Amino acid sequence: MRKPKINSGVETGPQLDAAKFMGYRRPDGTVGVRNYVAIISTVGCANEITLDISSRVIGTIPITHKQGCPGVAWDLDMTMRTLVGLGRNPNIAAVLLVGLGCESVDRERVKEQIAKSGKPVELISAQETGGGIKTTALGVEIAAQMVQAASEISREEFGASQLIVGAKCGSSDATSGISANRAVGNFADIVVNEGGAFVFGELADILGNEQNLANRAIRPEVGQALIDAISNYLKRGMSLGFNLVGAGVTTGNKKGGITTVVEKSSGAVVKAGTTPLKGVITYGDAVTGGGLHILTGSARGAELLTGEAAAGCQIGIWTTGRGALQGHPLMPVIKVTGNIDTWNRLRPNMDFNASGIIAGTDTVEEVGKRLFEEVLKVASGKLTRAEILHYDRFMDIDGFAHVV
Amino acid sequence: MGNGILTDRSDNVATVISDITKGEIISIKTELGAKEIEAREAVPYGHKVALIHIAKGGEVVKYGIVIGYATRDIEQGEWVHTHNTAEAYVASVAT
Numbered sequence: 001m002r003k004p005k006i007n008s009g010v011e012t013g014p015q016l017d018a019a020k021f022m023g024y025r026r027p028d029g030t031v032g033v034r035n036y037v038a039i040i041s042t043v044g045c046a047n048e049i050t051l052d053i054s055s056r057v058i059g060t061i062p063i064t065h066k067q068g069c070p071g072v073a074w075d076l077d078m079t080m081r082t083l084v085g086l087g088r089n090p091n092i093a094a095v096l097l098v099g100l101g102c103e104s105v106d107r108e109r110v111k112e113q114i115a116k117s118g119k120p121v122e123l124i125s126a127q128e129t130g131g132g133i134k135t136t137a138l139g140v141e142i143a144a145q146m147v148q149a150a151s152e153i154s155r156e157e158f159g160a161s162q163l164i165v166g167a168k169c170g171s172s173d174a175t176s177g178i179s180a181n182r183a184v185g186n187f188a189d190i191v192v193n194e195g196g197a198f199v200f201g202e203l204a205d206i207l208g209n210e211q212n213l214a215n216r217a218i219r220p221e222v223g224q225a226l227i228d229a230i231s232n233y234l235k236r237g238m239s240l241g242f243n244l245v246g247a248g249v250t251t252g253n254k255k256g257g258i259t260t261v262v263e264k265s266s267g268a269v270v271k272a273g274t275t276p277l278k279g280v281i282t283y284g285d286a287v288t289g290g291g292l293h294i295l296t297g298s299a300r301g302a303e304l305l306t307g308e309a310a311a312g313c314q315i316g317i318w319t320t321g322r323g324a325l326q327g328h329p330l331m332p333v334i335k336v337t338g339n340i341d342t343w344n345r346l347r348p349n350m351d352f353n354a355s356g357i358i359a360g361t362d363t364v365e366e367v368g369k370r371l372f373e374e375v376l377k378v379a380s381g382k383l384t385r386a387e388i389l390h391y392d393r394f395m396d397i398d399g400f401a402h403v404v
Numbered sequence: 405m406g407n408g409i410l411t412d413r414s415d416n417v418a419t420v421i422s423d424i425t426k427g428e429i430i431s432i433k434t435e436l437g438a439k440e441i442e443a444r445e446a447v448p449y450g451h452k453v454a455l456i457h458i459a460k461g462g463e464v465v466k467y468g469i470v471i472g473y474a475t476r477d478i479e480q481g482e483w484v485h486t487h488n489t490a491e492a493y494v495a496s497v498a499t
Contacts, residue, residue, distance in 0.1 A: 173450065174419065174449065174450025174451075175450070177411070177467070178409050178411055178419055178421075182411070207493065208492065208493040209469070212469065245491075245493055254485075254486060256450050257419065257448065257449075257450035257451035257452060257485070259452070259464075259471065259472055259484070259485050259486055259489050260471050260472040260489065260490075260491045260492055260493065261491060261492075261493045262469065262470070262471045262472065262491070262492040262493050263466060263467075263471035263472065266466065266467040266469045266471055267467065270411075270467060358409065358421055360406065360433065
């Protein structure tokens with residue numbers, strides 16, 4: 001069985017190569033790898049205005065979703081925390097919140113909470129401004145001023161301890177667990193030992209490994225939080241009549257050679273590397289300090305990456321076997337595949353080739369180190385394929401609103 | 405380069421990285437050097453092959469983790485999948 005290292009992952013480990021990147025300093029001490037002005041819908045019904053404003057102003061990103069109204073209190077609270085987390089994300093220099101005016105989510109409170117980070121925040125609402133056209137015009141004017149001010153911020157040198165990296169695996173195949181995910185696990189160890197943070201989630205892909213991960217927790221209550229999250233996840237499924245254990249291994253998975261739920265999750269959680277589990281964070285909450293973290297919530301890419309961005313991640317790493325294409329508006333997402341065929345056929349959408357592990361030409365450690373170097377480059381400004389090809393607008397916030 | 409991959413030193417199954425035919429020699433790189441076993445049957449790409457004899461009820465280990473239990477005796481070189489391996493996961497929540 002895999003044994004955790006002695007290093008707690010909490011304190012900064014030995015700075016092997018004194019790894020550095022060029023990032024943007026924010027007023028609250030966090031460090032961004034991009035310098036965007038975020039146009040954020042406080043409710044799904046303001047999305048059209050948000051998209052209009054963002055399409056008019058270079059340097060902005062649209063944050064759209066289906067949440068904010070109506071919804072149960074649990075959902076509204078999670079939406080609010082997520083919006084605050086997205087606004088506070090270090091890749092964001094300034095925030096323009098766009099509301100409808102009658103939504104349940106407390107947009108004034110969202111504004112106040114984001115403003116605590118010290119970055120400029122403005123709030124406009126369609127019903128107060130006089131409809132979509134006027135609100136778009138007003139928003140374009142505000143966003144243009146914000147972008148010009150943000151453009152005066154320059155990159156500075158920071159240590160890798162400032163990195164917060166999120167992970168996701170999607171469209172996996174038989175190669176994922178034996179190549180790309182192992183390389184990411186090795187990368188996770190490097191970034192955590194450098195003092196940075198690594199975040200992964202997808203409860204569906206942890207199922208069967210929750211106890212192994214809980215055993216690696218720095219404190220018993222951290223491990224228990226994961227056990228509880230899995231238990232609640234299964235109970236939610238049962239309340240709707242679904243056995244989520246049985247649903248875990250798909251027809252495609254079995255055809256690809258995955259026999260059990262535990263095998264599937266074991267191939268997924270190798271992404272977590274070998275350092276101790278520092279924290280289990282609820283969707284919408286932020287990571288504090290370095291170390292290995294688990295984000296509870298959906299395994300779907302659009303929601304999971306949003307949760308990681310709200311947790312403060314500056315960069316996402318997405319391992320894929322068959323070839324997932326999507327990125328995220330707020331974070332560069334590095335596409336890693338260990339399948340040489342996918343690397344060749346989907347080359348325009350892929351960023352990193354981990355197939356040498358299967359070919360036997362590279363060790364897991366070599367590929368993990370190379371991935372770390374790639375992350376430092378992307379952190380310093382190198383663009384990912386999802387950014388270049390603009391395959392990065394699809395996103396959502398996790399929630400139950402669709403069943404209300 | 406071999407045609408089988410081991411993910412942890414304690415694994416008793418290997419993942420094959422090409423379609424294996426009956427009688428083919430599967431070569432797996434381990435810390436102790438290459439291990440060679442003869443496939444007792446065809447094993448499709450991405451599927452698992454037993455490295456040793458696994459008795460009925462015994463643990464099937466991949467990634468250093470017990471991923472399932474043998475539902476019958478599995479011989480070295482046999483294909484390991486749903487026909488001879490049962491789920492290892494026991495839900496921690498009351499059903």
